[in-house]
Amino acid sequence: MTINYSISMRSLIFLLTASSLLWAGCQKDDNTPPSDEPELITTVVLNFTAPDGGASSFKFTDPDGDGGNPPTSQDITLAANTVYQMNIEFRDESDASNIVDITAEVKREAEKHLLCFGATGVLDIPITLDTDSNGAPLGLETELTTGQAGNATLAIILKHNPDKAAANPCITGETDVQAEFDVVVE
Amino acid sequence: MKKKLLLKWQWLLVLALGGPALAAQNRCDLTLSGKVIDAHTQEPVAFANIAIQDSDIGAIADENGQYIIKNICEGSYVIVCSHINCDHVEHNITLTGDTQQNFLLEPHGIFMQEVVIRGKAEPIKPTSAATTLNADELSAGRGLSLGKAIEKLPGVTTLNTGATIAKPVIQGLHSNRVLLLVNGVRQEGQQWGNEHAPAIDPYLADEATVIKGAGSVRYGADAIGGVILIEPRPLRDTPGIGGELNLQGLSNGRTGIASGMLEGKLNGKLPISGRLQGTVKRGGNLQTPGYFLDNTGVEELNFSWALGMKQEKWNTELFFSRFYTRLGIFSGSHIGNLTDLMNAIDRERPLENGAFTYEIGRPQQRVYHELFKWKGALETGEAGALQLQLARQFNRRQEYDAHRAYGSLPDNFDEPQIEFEITTHTAELSWEHNPIRLLRGSAGAQLMRQANTTDRGGLIPNYENYTAGLFWIERWKNYPFPLEVEGGLRYDYQWMDVGIQGQDTINRQLDFSNFSGTMGAVYRFPELVELRLNFGTAWRAPNVNELFSDGVHHGAASFEKGDPNLRAELAYNSSFSLILDDKNKLNATLNLFYNLIDGFIFLEPQAEPVLTIRGAFPAYHYAQSDARLMGLDWQLEYTFLPRLQLESKASLLRAWNRSRGEYLSFMPPDQFEHALKYSFGPAGEEQTAPYLSLAMINVLKQTRVPSESDFAPPPSGHTRFKLEGGTHFHLGKQHLEVSLAVFNLFNTSYRQYLDRFRYFADETGRNVSVHLRAPFGDG
Numbered sequence: 016m017t018i019n020y021s022i023s024m025r026s027l028i029f030l031l032t033a034s035s036l037l038w039a040g041c042q043k044d045d046n047t048p049p050s051d052e053p054e055l056i057t058t059v060v061l062n063f064t065a066p067d068g069g070a071s072s073f074k075f076t077d078p079d080g081d082g083g084n085p086p087t088s089q090d091i092t093l094a095a096n097t098v099y100q101m102n103i104e105f106r107d108e109s110d111a112s113n114i115v116d117i118t119a120e121v122k123r124e125a126e127k128h129l130l131c132f133g134a135t136g137v138l139d140i141p142i143t144l145d146t147d148s149n150g151a152p153l154g155l156e157t158e159l160t161t162g163q164a165g166n167a168t169l170a171i172i173l174k175h176n177p178d179k180a181a182a183n184p185c186i187t188g189e190t191d192v193q194a195e196f197d198v199v200v201e
Numbered sequence: 202m203k204k205k206l207l208l209k210w211q212w213l214l215v216l217a218l219g220g221p222a223l224a225a226q227n228r229c230d231l232t233l234s235g236k237v238i239d240a241h242t243q244e245p246v247a248f249a250n251i252a253i254q255d256s257d258i259g260a261i262a263d264e265n266g267q268y269i270i271k272n273i274c275e276g277s278y279v280i281v282c283s284h285i286n287c288d289h290v291e292h293n294i295t296l297t298g299d300t301q302q303n304f305l306l307e308p309h310g311i312f313m314q315e316v317v318i319r320g321k322a323e324p325i326k327p328t329s330a331a332t333t334l335n336a337d338e339l340s341a342g343r344g345l346s347l348g349k350a351i352e353k354l355p356g357v358t359t360l361n362t363g364a365t366i367a368k369p370v371i372q373g374l375h376s377n378r379v380l381l382l383v384n385g386v387r388q389e390g391q392q393w394g395n396e397h398a399p400a401i402d403p404y405l406a407d408e409a410t411v412i413k414g415a416g417s418v419r420y421g422a423d424a425i426g427g428v429i430l431i432e433p434r435p436l437r438d439t440p441g442i443g444g445e446l447n448l449q450g451l452s453n454g455r456t457g458i459a460s461g462m463l464e465g466k467l468n469g470k471l472p473i474s475g476r477l478q479g480t481v482k483r484g485g486n487l488q489t490p491g492y493f494l495d496n497t498g499v500e501e502l503n504f505s506w507a508l509g510m511k512q513e514k515w516n517t518e519l520f521f522s523r524f525y526t527r528l529g530i531f532s533g534s535h536i537g538n539l540t541d542l543m544n545a546i547d548r549e550r551p552l553e554n555g556a557f558t559y560e561i562g563r564p565q566q567r568v569y570h571e572l573f574k575w576k577g578a579l580e581t582g583e584a585g586a587l588q589l590q591l592a593r594q595f596n597r598r599q600e601y602d603a604h605r606a607y608g609s610l611p612d613n614f615d616e617p618q619i620e621f622e623i624t625t626h627t628a629e630l631s632w633e634h635n636p637i638r639l640l641r642g643s644a645g646a647q648l649m650r651q652a653n654t655t656d657r658g659g660l661i662p663n664y665e666n667y668t669a670g671l672f673w674i675e676r677w678k679n680y681p682f683p684l685e686v687e688g689g690l691r692y693d694y695q696w697m698d699v700g701i702q703g704q705d706t707i708n709r710q711l712d713f714s715n716f717s718g719t720m721g722a723v724y725r726f727p728e729l730v731e732l733r734l735n736f737g738t739a740w741r742a743p744n745v746n747e748l749f750s751d752g753v754h755h756g757a758a759s760f761e762k763g764d765p766n767l768r769a770e771l772a773y774n775s776s777f778s779l780i781l782d783d784k785n786k787l788n789a790t791l792n793l794f795y796n797l798i799d800g801f802i803f804l805e806p807q808a809e810p811v812l813t814i815r816g817a818f819p820a821y822h823y824a825q826s827d828a829r830l831m832g833l834d835w836q837l838e839y840t841f842l843p844r845l846q847l848e849s850k851a852s853l854l855r856a857w858n859r860s861r862g863e864y865l866s867f868m869p870p871d872q873f874e875h876a877l878k879y880s881f882g883p884a885g886e887e888q889t890a891p892y893l894s895l896a897m898i899n900v901l902k903q904t905r906v907p908s909e910s911d912f913a914p915p916p917s918g919h920t921r922f923k924l925e926g927g928t929h930f931h932l933g934k935q936h937l938e939v940s941l942a943v944f945n946l947f948n949t950s951y952r953q954y955l956d957r958f959r960y961f962a963d964e965t966g967r968n969v970s971v972h973l974r975a976p977f978g979d980g
């Protein structure tokens with residue numbers, strides 16, 4: 016009985032030691048910030064080119080991301096009865112010292128992206144000029160026609176994974192960007 | 202419930218030895234024999250009385266504790282063993298052959314002991330409502346998920362995120378309000394999230410016990426909703442090798458599961474027991490009655506091992522388990538903003554026309570959980586029994602959005618948008634004192650240290666969490682006096698150090714502490730009726746997501762914001778149970794509960810949406826108000842014809858926000874289940890004979906919802922059917938158990954209120970499950 020007991024005690028101590036070694040296993044330091052924050056689209060820039068070559072740019076931006084301050088947009092001023100070339104840029108401006116252009120990535124994955132537009136007032140809905148590799152519309156390059164002088168609004172929506180074959184592709188997919196601008200046509 | 206299983210095993214053994222299956226004749230020459238042992242000293246108890254209840258058949262054990270009763274007929278009996286210095290012990294037993302039955306007597310204890318061949322002491326049953334499901338009862342549901350497997354119990358429902366994620370809900374409460382204990386260790390992962398299912402291999406569970414309501418002083422103060430105990434199979438007690446193989450196939454998703462277990466015990470000087478267990482699962486896209494659900498495949502790879510040694514005075518056990526799953530999230534659920542969500546709700550069926558595939562694409566989740574534990578128990582003799590348990594858990598959770606983040610490499614699939622890692626160390630010392638007159642009890646201390654790292658995404662911050670708890674429970678019983686009383690007290694202290702969140706530094710320290718307690722009583726009438734009354738308090742410190750959440754919740758199209766000034770929730774729970782059991786034809790439990798929760802934390806919709814570059818998101822802030830949850834659940838089994846049994850279950854709940862004067866949202870609707878079960882075996886063998894059962898599940902529409910709180914009205918009620926059956930047979934010498942289940946028998950289209958994907962798609966259609974179990978080895 017005594018012998019038996021001492022063996023038991025020894026194995027108990029062994030088990031305790033073994034488990035305490037395993038116990039001290041890997042443990043992560045919990046005060047390093049997440050290393051590589053994924054890039055976000057924080058900014059939409061609309062670049063207008065008038066028939067006479069005159070250029071202007073307007074921005075919709077939310078540099079602090081979701082929550083915090085709401086996005087702001089610049090009012091667009093355009094000339095009446097004019098056909099503009101409008102091209103669209105996306106940027107990550109969350110870090111002012113490191114502005115990243117994301118447009119090229121949208122273009123590279125053109126099949127998975129679609130720009131949808133909305134217009135009210137004295138604006139026609141922009142006409143998409145560019146296409147993806149399947150010949151389906153993309154929408155980074157467009158043509159915008161203004162009407163008589165007056166007020167208007169313009170909405171730009173970037174869809175991810177839309178069903179471009181659907182009757183209304185703009186109600187499919189996931190919305191990555193939804194930007195709205197007030198427009199004054201003079 | 203566990204005993205049933207044991208008896209089934211014995212029965213299998215008898216069958217295996219006794220030749221052709223199901224050749225039962227009414228024999229009356231059976232012998233019941235065994236030994237009566239003192240549970241504490243393991244010494245034989247001389248001259249104990251062994252009797253078959255309600256009969257004059259019995260025997261007296263000899264001076265070595267041996268007894269023998271001869272010439273008993275086949276059938277089910279309650280065997281009572283009693284001794285003047287000890288409390289009596291009862292066993293339900295079905296005799297189909299000569300049987301050995303040992304009795305463990307407790308000196309003036311109230312324990313109902315397990316049969317010696319399995320050698321595990323049954324813990325003191327709490328006075329609150331507790332129900333256990335054994336491996337057989339868990340059987341078919343285990344192929345779906347752990348949550349779905351325990352949904353069988355009245356009062357238990359599930360919170361779903363599509364067809365691949367299910368979390369258990371007890372009487373309307375879930376997530377951090379329900380405590381899960383796996384093999385005695387509190388499961389710690391990211392259980393706060395609605396779409397974070399418990400990371401547990403359902404096949405590891407040999408039995409699952411659900412304790413409903415607050416007041417589980419033993420396990421933790423934060424179990425406001427209740428406790429779920431998942432117990433693996435106990436380590437083998439007799440020398441030899443054995444095991445079992447489980448194969449399950451499910452038609453929906455063309456899911457296949459293989460789970461194996463090998464166990465053994467060495468003979469001789471080093472009586473070590475061991476068990477190795479593992480499960481592989483693979484499923485593809487699931488199907489509703491009308492269409493496939495794109496990207497709903499699942500993969501699981503789990504294993505566990507255990508080593509243990511048991512001696513007269515001490516025992517010790519090492520346990521390791523690892524769980525890994527990769528599961529697809531229905532692609533139609535991933536949406537950008539409120540407009541996308543409204544578009545999805547307006548569609549009759551999802552746009553994504555899934556076909557069948559085993560491929561799992563984006564969005565998906567990968568969850569890894571490992572648990573390592575050591576337990577040692579020592580019989581100190583006069584001072585009682587001591588137990589120490591140390592455990593380490595590690596949980597990694599990765600979530601992949603529908604598309605890669607901008608700026609990452611095109612083929613870099615392995616970059617999740619969200620990644621959390623949480624490491625938890627727990628220690629528990631408990632002491633069970635020897636009976637002091639009529640009092641039995643235990644006391645103990647628990648410590649926990651936790652460190653959470655958010656590697657990607659800023660939804661919740663990094664934090665460290667320390668908790669310490671002390672408990673003390675006493676129970677009074679004066680057998681055969683019919684009243685039994687229990688009381689328990691607990692104190693917990695929690696300290697949390699919150700570090701950084703995303704790129705922001707929070708740097709806040711919070712602490713919470715409080716007492717909780719329970720008082721309960723059981724009154725047993727001489728026959729049929731048992732009454733249970735229980736009062737308990739519980740409290741729960743706000744979880745880190747409730748304090749600091751800040752961001753868009755994908756798939757829910759909502760912007761959730763925490764409140765760092767939340768105080769702890771405080772719950773007052775009372776429950777009353779009426780149990781009817783005639784030990785023959787009728788077994789019924791009615792359970793009423795009334796639960797007041799002060800400072801109930803919930804997501805409150807805000808009037809102004811949050812504007813982002815992706816458009817508008819409805820805003821929700823974590824808020825607190827006083828809540829009341831009350832309701833009832835019942836379970837009835839009545840054998841009204843010799844082979845025909847009626848089973849009825851119901852879960853009813855009323856949840857009210859007392860501060861706001863409105864209903865609480867996302868509470869389970871009333872649910873009923875009625876089943877007819879036909880047993881092909883003779884009377885007394887219903888538990889083991891082949892059976893067929895048809896169940897009707899009826900879920901009412903949830904009409905008790907706050908106004909203007911949801912994007913779509915609750916789905917209408919529905920009725921669906923479930924068919925289950927099982928049998929045992931022999932293939933050569935191999936014993937086999939086959940069970941069949943057809944979920945949603947008539948392929949009914951329906952949606953569930955507590956499924957967060959009800960906006961997007963129907964629930965899954967008909968699902969035929971075939972489960973084969975093959976035990977092998979030395980008995």
